[in-house]
Amino acid sequence: MIRLNRRRLLQGAGATALGAAAASFPAPSLIRSAQAADIVKLGCLFSSSGAMANVEGRLTTVVRMAAEELNARGGVLGRTVEVVGTDPASDWPLYAQLGRQLIQQDQVAALFGCWTSVSRKSVLPVVEQEDALLYYPLHFEGEENSPNVVYLNSPPSSSVLPAVEYLMGPDGGEAKRFFMLGSDYVWPRTINQQLKGYWASQGIEADAWREEYVPVGHSNFQTLVNQIREFADQPGGQPVVILTVVGNSIPDFFREFANQGISALDVPVLGLDALEADFEGLDTASLAGHLNCWAYLQTAEGPRNQEFLKSWADYVAASGSPYRGDVAIDPMVSVYDGVHLWALAAEAAGSFDVPEVRAASPSVSFACPSGYDIAMMPDSTYVKRGVFIGSLNETQGFDVLWQSEDTPDPLPFSPYMKS
Numbered sequence: 001m002i003r004l005n006r007r008r009l010l011q012g013a014g015a016t017a018l019g020a021a022a023a024s025f026p027a028p029s030l031i032r033s034a035q036a037a038d039i040v041k042l043g044c045l046f047s048s049s050g051a052m053a054n055v056e057g058r059l060t061t062v063v064r065m066a067a068e069e070l071n072a073r074g075g076v077l078g079r080t081v082e083v084v085g086t087d088p089a090s091d092w093p094l095y096a097q098l099g100r101q102l103i104q105q106d107q108v109a110a111l112f113g114c115w116t117s118v119s120r121k122s123v124l125p126v127v128e129q130e131d132a133l134l135y136y137p138l139h140f141e142g143e144e145n146s147p148n149v150v151y152l153n154s155p156p157s158s159s160v161l162p163a164v165e166y167l168m169g170p171d172g173g174e175a176k177r178f179f180m181l182g183s184d185y186v187w188p189r190t191i192n193q194q195l196k197g198y199w200a201s202q203g204i205e206a207d208a209w210r211e212e213y214v215p216v217g218h219s220n221f222q223t224l225v226n227q228i229r230e231f232a233d234q235p236g237g238q239p240v241v242i243l244t245v246v247g248n249s250i251p252d253f254f255r256e257f258a259n260q261g262i263s264a265l266d267v268p269v270l271g272l273d274a275l276e277a278d279f280e281g282l283d284t285a286s287l288a289g290h291l292n293c294w295a296y297l298q299t300a301e302g303p304r305n306q307e308f309l310k311s312w313a314d315y316v317a318a319s320g321s322p323y324r325g326d327v328a329i330d331p332m333v334s335v336y337d338g339v340h341l342w343a344l345a346a347e348a349a350g351s352f353d354v355p356e357v358r359a360a361s362p363s364v365s366f367a368c369p370s371g372y373d374i375a376m377m378p379d380s381t382y383v384k385r386g387v388f389i390g391s392l393n394e395t396q397g398f399d400v401l402w403q404s405e406d407t408p409d410p411l412p413f414s415p416y417m418k419s
Contacts, residue, residue: 040079040352042067042339043086043102045113045123045134050090051217051247055277055331056115058323059137060085062332063112065315066339076343077350084108088119090247096122103130109352110135110342112335116216116246117141117187124149133354135342137334139272139294141190145412147358150341151382152334154295156194157411158404162387163270163293164195166402167240168202173268176237177208179228181253182244184213191244191272197416208236218249221256229260232267241269250278254287264289264392275329279396290392294330295385296370297398308333308369333369340366341376341383372407382410 048057060083067081075081084106088094095114102108103126110133114120117140127134127148135150142155153159166172180195182188192211199209210231212224232239245253250273257269269290271278276298279287298309309328316325342357344364349356358381365375372386384407390398 041108043108047090052090095119099123135338137331158408175240177239180211180242188244194414194416219252243271258286296330296333297388302371305369
């Protein structure tokens with residue numbers, strides 16, 4: 001990377017004095033222009049501290065890994081890709097502040113960032129005002145289609161609904177009643193609003209579901225798990241939990257579920273945000289059989305995934321990253337895909353300018369580690385992804401229970417929104 005090379009240049013005799021002189025007198029404009037001409041910057045808005053750090057922080061490392069892959073092939077349009085990282089500290093307004101700084105001061109060509117929908121929505125007016133591009137790697141509630149955001153993951157039509165339909169079918173246990181538990185912000189509330197509209201369209205009465213919310217970062221689930229137990233004991237058919245808590249709340253919820261001795265055979269949990277990384281350090285033997293749904297699972301078959309997993313393990317070992325090299329999660333793959341999609345679009349456009357990259361984006365596709373070839377839709381800025389339903393196993397991973405035959409067209413706006 002360019003920064004490492006600069007450090008090496010300062011290691012020779014007299015480097016300290018030279019560095020001090022350089023700090024006192026800014027480089028002439030011609031030198032600065034030459035340096036800038038050799039580099040294209042990508043900005044990261046992923047928290048390495050706060051409630052989301054355990055899962056979100058590793059995405060900056062993945063962007064760096066993807067950038068090194070591009071640089072090993074000669075960069076993009078002849079320029080070395082440099083990654084500028086930040087730490088929004090899981091503080092929603094700080095994402096917007098740092099995003100503006102990356103665009104205006106660091107002059108990044110694109111942003112890769114955000115985890116929760118509220119963090120994305122805080123950055124949205126910034127990228128729209130600056131006409132910048134944000135590549136967003138999480139599946140989410142939809143109901144948005146900005147030309148300044150590339151939605152790398154799936155809206156409910158091609159993630160949540162297939163999983164819920166599976167649970168309601170004969171292979172999934174014919175679920176009839178639904179306990180919705182989420183963190184109290186836009187993604188869980190909008191998802192649940194859509195689900196209630198969907199269930200109403202299927203003739204399911206409102207007394208078949210229950211809806212509860214907790215603050216982001218909530219950790220004590222004893223009372224709520226007791227409520228789930230009471231809900232499950234009522235008549236009316238098979239109950240399931242639709243879980244949309246996020247961050248550190250996910251392992252805390254499952255830990256309490258196991259403590260109370262409720263198995264997936266009795267009350268299966270569909271953890272819409274549950275990832276392999278959320279179960280690090282947990283004994284999942286008593287949690288086996290609970291479900292998630294994403295556009296990628298670490299156990300996806302095929303040579304592309306094996307190549308990605310090896311690259312990640314090798315990069316973690318070489319870089320000294322604090323994250324486990326044997327754990328890969330969907331948003332890691334989504335942001336990895338995003339860096340390569342951006343590079344392909346820039347190459348196709350022959351430019352790093354946002355209007356040109358945006359116009360070229362639907363013309364390129366990328367071979368995702370999931371095994372699907374993915375591409376941006378021609379009539380929206382959503383990327384078509386495959387769909388996986390995973391079943392938690394005893395080794396903190398998810399086995400592939402079901403996957404889509406192809407990449408369904410994402411629907412940015414749900415037909416099931418219920419006022």
